Amino acid sequence: MEFIVISLVKAAIVAAVLMTTLAYLQWVERKVIAHIQLRMGPSRVGPHGLLQPLADVIKLITKEDLIPPHVNKFFYLLAPFLAVTMALLSISVIPFGSEVELFGYKTWMQMTDLNVGVLFVLAVSSMGVYGIALAGWASNNKYALLGGLRSSAQMISYELPMSLAIAAPLLLANTLSLREIVQSQGDHLFAWSIFKLPAPQLISFVIFLIAGFAETNRVPFDLPEAENELVAGFHTEYSSMKFAAFFMAEYANMVTVSCMTSILFLGGWQPLFPVSLGSNFVAPALFALGGSLCLYHGLHPARRKDRYTLPVFAAIFFGIALALLAPPVARVVMPLFWFAAKAGFLLFCFIWVRGTLPRFRYDQLMGFAWKFLFPVAVLNLLVTSLLVAVF
Amino acid sequence: MPDGYLQIFIFLAIAIAFPTVTILAAKLIRPSAPSITKLEAYECGIKAASDSRGRYTVRFYIIAILFVIFDVETIFLFPFAVRYKTLGWFGVAEIVVFLAILIVGYVWAWKKGALEWV
Numbered sequence: 327m328e329f330i331v332i333s334l335v336k337a338a339i340v341a342a343v344l345m346t347t348l349a350y351l352q353w354v355e356r357k358v359i360a361h362i363q364l365r366m367g368p369s370r371v372g373p374h375g376l377l378q379p380l381a382d383v384i385k386l387i388t389k390e391d392l393i394p395p396h397v398n399k400f401f402y403l404l405a406p407f408l409a410v411t412m413a414l415l416s417i418s419v420i421p422f423g424s425e426v427e428l429f430g431y432k433t434w435m436q437m438t439d440l441n442v443g444v445l446f447v448l449a450v451s452s453m454g455v456y457g458i459a460l461a462g463w464a465s466n467n468k469y470a471l472l473g474g475l476r477s478s479a480q481m482i483s484y485e486l487p488m489s490l491a492i493a494a495p496l497l498l499a500n501t502l503s504l505r506e507i508v509q510s511q512g513d514h515l516f517a518w519s520i521f522k523l524p525a526p527q528l529i530s531f532v533i534f535l536i537a538g539f540a541e542t543n544r545v546p547f548d549l550p551e552a553e554n555e556l557v558a559g560f561h562t563e564y565s566s567m568k569f570a571a572f573f574m575a576e577y578a579n580m581v582t583v584s585c586m587t588s589i590l591f592l593g594g595w596q597p598l599f600p601v602s603l604g605s606n607f608v609a610p611a612l613f614a615l616g617g618s619l620c621l622y623h624g625l626h627p628a629r630r631k632d633r634y635t636l637p638v639f640a641a642i643f644f645g646i647a648l649a650l651l652a653p654p655v656a657r658v659v660m661p662l663f664w665f666a667a668k669a670g671f672l673l674f675c676f677i678w679v680r681g682t683l684p685r686f687r688y689d690q691l692m693g694f695a696w697k698f699l700f701p702v703a704v705l706n707l708l709v710t711s712l713l714v715a716v717f
Numbered sequence: 718m719p720d721g722y723l724q725i726f727i728f729l730a731i732a733i734a735f736p737t738v739t740i741l742a743a744k745l746i747r748p749s750a751p752s753i754t755k756l757e758a759y760e761c762g763i764k765a766a767s768d769s770r771g772r773y774t775v776r777f778y779i780i781a782i783l784f785v786i787f788d789v790e791t792i793f794l795f796p797f798a799v800r801y802k803t804l805g806w807f808g809v810a811e812i813v814v815f816l817a818i819l820i821v822g823y824v825w826a827w828k829k830g831a832l833e834w835v
Contacts, residue, residue, distance in 0.1 A: 337727045387743045394756045407736050414732035418725050438724035467758045479777045482784040489791045496798035562759050567743040571736050689834045692777055696832045715809040
């Protein structure tokens with residue numbers, strides 16, 4: 327009974343945090359892209375456009391939802407469900423932090439730890455391709471069909487280098503459980519499998535990240551929805567919440583890829599340098615820095631209202647910094663902080679790349695996967711296995 | 718049932734409920750005024766000449782066949798990677814032979830032009 331209650335509470339927390347992350351990830355993306363292109367980005371709805379995600383949800387819910395008569399109705403309706411459900415499901419095995427004791431219960435900051443965790447994530451995330459391929463086919467629209475076909479070809483091609491890139495760090499960790507993979511890496515930069523001797527996994531890391539970009543259909547691999555040739559690709563005929571479901575699936579996949587990268591290569595919840603060297607002070611220092619900035623701008627206000635609002639934020643930031651210094655809080659929050667920092671940085675990279683790189687041509691994209699990434703991944707696996715065996 | 722899968726089903730229920738609830742909720746609020754023009758297949762305003770169920774050259778279809786072979790082979794690498802330290806040098810010999818066979822097949826497919834725009 328207790329077990330079921332704990333599981334339900336965990337599921338509710340993970341779902342709530344995930345939904346908020348997905349909503350605000352889109353705000354962050356628009357804001358970052360805007361600043362890369364010297365624009366302001368969303369700024370009308372709430373301060374700094376912070377209520378924009380809410381406005382978007384209201385807009386999408388109240389939009390007319392057309393189901394054209396020429397579609398294959400069953401698969402047309404199934405596709406968005408499949409895409410979003412599978413995208414959300416793979417989060418359930420991600421370990422966000424180490425073991426904690428809360429209110430007398432000892433529990434892991436992870437919903438469940440499967441002994442086949444890596445395979446589970448691979449299997450569930452590759453189910454997502456059905457959502458896109460079915461959407462493209464069932465729409466009975468030429469643009470959608472082309473988008474769906476391209477997407478299937480692209481996703482199966484990049485799955486090979488991706489699974490080969492996963493196999494290499496597994497040679498070091500010797501387990502498929504995501505929790506044990508993190509535990510097999512140490513608490514500083516050179517004990518993470520990306521730099522860990524004798525076989526640093528830098529090449530696998532890069533291959534995994536590139537394949538991750540392709541699997542999530544992000545720029546520079548966003549061919550399924552190349553808007554200047556295919557309108558909107560596989561979701562041309564979708565509107566309202568069904569369109570939102572595809573959008574959400576893409577962002578959820580981005581979150582999964584970032585989490586998997588930080589678990590496999592960047593040590594998951596392990597800190598950047600050991601606690602004995604003061605890694606627990608990084609987060610309080612960041613908050614204190616933010617508080618000081620707010621205080622400074624509050625004392626030298628650019629707008630009249632800054633004089634009143636910014637000191638409040640400064641007080642909040644200093645309060646959080648002080649709270650994080652308390653050992654019981656630090657024990658719970660620090661692993662979460664490091665995990666969120668790594669995953670957040672990778673998510674920022676997704677957006678950064680979108681603001682920087684142009685799109686590939688279709689045959690270049692396929693050639694890149696099969697003629698470059700695949701042989702490099704195989705060679706990397708061979709070299710890793712030899713290095714692990716010799717040392 | 719093996720340990721640890723109950724939570725997966727709980728989360729699966731949430732993941733299924735979420736799109737269902739939002740799509741049904743939207744149904745109560747949104748307007749619905751379909752017209753003939755709105756319901757046409759979207760082809761940038763031009764009337765669709767035919768529907769998309771016609772014949773069409775699918776590029777890179779051979780890759781889909783190759784994928785099945787190579788993906789099954791990479792899946793074999795996972796259990797091997799997990800037992801790598803216990804297998805020792807026998808494991809090393811095995812992975813070299815295994816990957817050599819994989820590479821021979823790969824080079825053959827490349828030389829045959831299976832990876833090209835066909």
